[in-house]
Amino acid sequence: MLRGRAVFCKEMEMVSAPVDKRSDPTIVKLREILALIDRGDLVTAEAAASKIQESQPQHADANNVLGIVLVGRKNPAAASRYFEFAVKKEPQNAIYLNNLGCAYLDLGLIELAHAPLSKALSINPKLTKTLWLLGEFYRFAGKPELALPYHEKACRNEPQNADYKSALGKTLELPRSQPSS
Numbered sequence: 001m002l003r004g005r006a007v008f009c010k011e012m013e014m015v016s017a018p019v020d021k022r023s024d025p026t027i028v029k030l031r032e033i034l035a036l037i038d039r040g041d042l043v044t045a046e047a048a049a050s051k052i053q054e055s056q057p058q059h060a061d062a063n064n065v066l067g068i069v070l071v072g073r074k075n076p077a078a079a080s081r082y083f084e085f086a087v088k089k090e091p092q093n094a095i096y097l098n099n100l101g102c103a104y105l106d107l108g109l110i111e112l113a114h115a116p117l118s119k120a121l122s123i124n125p126k127l128t129k130t131l132w133l134l135g136e137f138y139r140f141a142g143k144p145e146l147a148l149p150y151h152e153k154a155c156r157n158e159p160q161n162a163d164y165k166s167a168l169g170k171t172l173e174l175p176r177s178q179p180s181s
Contacts, residue, residue, distance in 0.1 A: 002120050026056060030065045037072060044068045053082070059110040060089035067103065076106035087116065094124040101133055130168050132164050135171065144174035 029052055036045035049066040056062050064086040070079035083100035090096060097120035104113035114137055120130045135150030151168040158164055 014153060026059060026062065030061055033065055033069070037069060042069060042072045046073060051136060058089065060086040060093070062097065063089070064099060067099060068121050071099075071106065076103045079103045080107065094120040094125055094127055094130070097123070098127060098130045098133065101130070101137075105133065105136060105140070110137060113137050128161075128164075131157070132161075132167060135167055139167065139171050139174065142174075144171045145176050146175075147171045 010112055012172065029048070033045050033048050033052075036042075036048065038140040046066075046069045049069045053059070053062045053066045063076070067079040067082035067086065070076070070082065080100065080103040083096060083103050086093070086096040087100050097116040101113045101115075101117035104110070104116070113133070117134050117137060120127060121134060124130075131150045132154040135147040135154060138144070138150065140146035148168075148171050151164065151171050154161070154164040155168050
């Protein structure tokens with residue numbers, strides 16, 4: 001469906017506890033893993049993320065980063081379990097909620113995707129990827145009239161994004177429900 005393109009993690013969202021992010025060795029290692037992902041070295045990234053998650057299974061960021069790696073490795077089912085844990089640990093983290101909703105959409109679990117995506121957007125209305133994902137949720141649910149405002153706003157926020165433009169085009173091509181007379 002989305003092939004994991006919407007999963008993301010911003011360093012500024014990592015670690016909600018009052019920790020010096022620059023000196024926390026776990027966060028330093030997780031940033032190194034994110035760099036491996038950016039370089040496309042998913043095998044090494046998965047091994048490193050698994051090692052951290054196994055040594056610190058309660059660490060929300062470690063679970064989220066392992067989920068990101070697994071989505072990249074085309075395993076959203078396994079990723080969703082790690083995202084679910086991250087969300088349980090930090091239910092107000094919009095990035096974790098976005099990633100969980102994306103994994104659900106990748107799995108075709110459309111009905112499960114709405115709650116985490118809506119909550120992510122209510123926490124941080126500036127998350128353009130979440131706007132896009134909510135548009136995709138409504139498009140997949142056959143409700144283009146509800147998808148349209150989300151896709152339009154995502155395109156306004158990031159007009160060069162090809163995924164957002166494509167989704168808007170697909171939404172505009174869908175037949176609209178006619179009002180009852």
